[in-house]
Amino acid sequence: MKNTDTVWDIVEAKRDGFFALSDRIWDMPETNYEEHHSAEEHARQLDIEGFRVERGIAGLPTAVMGEAGEGGPVIAILGEFDALPGMSQEAGVAEQREVKANGNGHGCGHNMLGAGSMLAAAAVKAFLAANGLKGRVRYYGCPAEEGGSSKGFMVRAGVFDDVDIAISWHPAAFAGVNNPVSLACNEINFHFTGRSSHASATPHLGRSALDAVELMNVGVNYMREHMPSTARIHYAVTDTGGSAPNVVQARATVRYLIRARNLPELLSLVERVKKVAQGAALMTETSVGSEVISGDANLVGNAPLEELMFAKLQRLGPPVFNDEDRATARKFQQTMSSEDISSSYARFGLKPKKDQPLCDEIFPLYAGDSTIVGSTDVGSVSWVVPTVQMRGATYAIGTPGHSWQLVAQGKLPAAHKGMAHAAKVMASTAIELIGNPELIDAAKADLRARLDGTPFVNPIPNDVQPPLPERQSQ
Incomplete structure (x- = not known):
């Protein structure tokens, strides 16, 4: 040539x-x-x-x-x-x-x-x-x-x-x-749903989704001591459920970016974070659902x-x-x-x-x-x-x-x-x-x-659609 x-x-x-x-x-x-x-x-x-x-x-x-x-x-x-x-x-x-x-x-x-x-x-x-x-x-x-x-x-x-x-x-x-x-990574939204009420007159009737987000963050922060040193976890609260402190927040969302050295390690870490979210929901008597936004392999x-x-x-x-x-x-x-x-x-x-x-x-x-x-x-x-x-x-x-x-x-x-x-x-x-x-x-x-022995698992599940702007606005 x-x-x-x-x-x-x-x-x-x-x-x-x-x-x-x-x-x-x-x-x-x-x-x-x-x-x-x-x-x-x-x-x-x-x-x-x-x-x-x-x-x-x-x-x-x-x-x-x-x-x-x-x-x-x-x-x-x-x-x-x-x-x-x-x-x-x-x-x-x-x-x-x-x-x-x-x-x-x-x-x-x-x-x-x-x-x-x-x-x-x-x-x-x-x-x-x-x-x-x-x-x-x-x-x-x-x-x-x-x-x-x-x-x-x-x-x-x-x-x-x-x-x-x-x-x-x-x-x-x-x-x-x-x-x-x-680092392999997943970006996941955790949506918490509770019950609103008057924060002063009837606080016992409310179930705070924002409390659940805060408890999830505390739980994940404690988990950091017990995860691989190469892993990284970051979060942002994207919906606090409103700006009125006298209303118990019935909804709240936190977005987590979970990173790990390789795909198997990532999949394991994601499951642990999900368990923390479930625990926060149990503690606050709220419900939680998760939604994968994106994901990259290492x-x-x-x-x-x-x-x-x-x-x-x-x-x-x-x-x-x-x-x-x-x-x-x-x-x-x-x-x-x-x-x-x-x-x-x-x-x-x-x-x-x-x-x-x-x-x-x-x-x-x-x-x-x-x-x-x-x-x-x-x-x-x-x-x-x-x-x-x-x-x-x-x-x-x-x-x-x-x-x-x-x-x-x-x-x-x-x-x-x-x-x-x-x-x-x-x-x-x-x-x-x-x-x-x-x-x-x-x-x-x-x-x-x-x-060899490690098949590719796309960190984006098959049912997840690309976060196109037109979908996000619907």
Whole structure:
């Protein structure tokens, strides 16, 4: 096969159009399952690049897929484009300054994630055509990663059933292939129902749903001492049952996000939390019902794919930033604490360096602190398809995730350069796999070995529907 490095030249030739796509998505931040404009922008770019485009895949109105090529293996490159609520921030400004009060913003860099993945897919498409190679590349534009678990619903719908390999990336402070570790999770509403009454005249006739929520929270907090140290549980009271203290609250809802190291551990922990909820209902003589909102499986690693992607990273080298990029990054670092910066290094298993505003290295394969992790719906894909993802350096070292600083850096030249760098790595990884079927076979064998005796159980039950806005308003 022709040298796969030539796909990097294709990325360079196409990058400006995808920088513009990333910036357009930054300008229209949309949250879970409301990404109609963002999804249409992605579909339009796929049309421009000559992909066969499908909108609304898996019954999700804001999910899009583009395919190119014929025959051969199917390589999926995963993208995202959802934003976060309350993260509005002016671009390029190293001080907190909202564009719109309480507006949305791309605090996790998904404007870059989607555009960079599509850039990689477009480069693979062009390489296959130019070299007359068999193989198919698909770009999956996935909505609602931030708590909406769209990929879990897409897995359940079977859209990955004929995919051989899945590739993705995520914006970060450093570039590399780190430990493929994430926490399995479920987001569950617990609805308590009691009986209202006059809180002073007839308190004995009331049964407080809000009391039940408070007791559930106390019970779960006591449970923390007796659960695995890698597990995490968070909650928010979403309905207190009213604002009048002289009325016993007949309803109340608390939403729990339960995380665990793997699926079996998660399923066990969820059952324990449900028992606490039942106990709170018994103590208050109320009733309780639960409703799963979303769920992600933990990431399943794949050594053959990770070693291949890391080799491509080493061959390419770190992203190339200039003095102006570094000067801008230093301004943002001045808004961060020393703990922010040291934690950024620790997360990727690196020793802190003085005056290193941007990444100028590739961090070692599998480096990083496996306790500083969250959840991702890429995990659900990794149980059914051999999956690999990298981190791409796109913002100043020390930038907290889900922060105004991250939003503000999302359109800078450094963000564009890091995005193109990640696209080159993903594209060359895909081309290498298409040209070497034995690598795909090795990746599939690795996944089978890891899952031996542990069948996939989607943390989203079959009767749970995606939390689309139109359903939530009914």
